[in-house]
Amino acid sequence: MMKFSKAGLLVAGLMMTTAAFGGATEGKAMFDEAKCIECHNTSDFANSKKVHSFKQLEDRVQACQLNSDAGWFDEDVTDVADYLNQDFYKFKK
Ligand code: HEC
Numbered sequence: 869m870m871k872f873s874k875a876g877l878l879v880a881g882l883m884m885t886t887a888a889f890g891g892a893t894e895g896k897a898m899f900d901e902a903k904c905i906e907c908h909n910t911s912d913f914a915n916s917k918k919v920h921s922f923k924q925l926e927d928r929v930q931a932c933q934l935n936s937d938a939g940w941f942d943e944d945v946t947d948v949a950d951y952l953n954q955d956f957y958k959f960k961k
Pocket of ligand 1: 905928938948
């Protein structure tokens with residue numbers, strides 16, 4: 869009984885650790901794994917004139933990931949948008 873609840877705590881701890889790697893850090897990893905760089909370099913993002921809000925950025929990431937068959941979930945799209953926003957776009961959310 870005691871062992872069981874300890875294991876439960878351990879699992880909960882691991883899940884929290886994983887969550888800590890979400891957001892922009894996870895987004896960068898996903899961006900690097902997907903084929904985004906085949907069409908983009910970072911100056912596309914740093915010198916963007918087309919995207920004017922975080923919402924537009926998310927929409928653009930969504931459209932591109934669908935086109936390139938990355939197979940991301942909505943939360944992955946948000947993580948990648950968070951990463952691009954943190955490093956390049958710098959919109960206030
Ligand atoms: C097959 C080529 C291609 C691939 C692969 C691709 N994109 Fe794009 N992406 C484009 C094109 C073309 C545009 C410009 C579209 C426009 O201006 O309407 C664009 C625009 C964007 C923009 C907006 C840039 C701006 O003007 O601020 C973002 C952000 C973006 N892509 C993210 C991604 C991400 C993330 C991935 C990887 C999942 C990706 N793209 C993969 C072709 C691609």
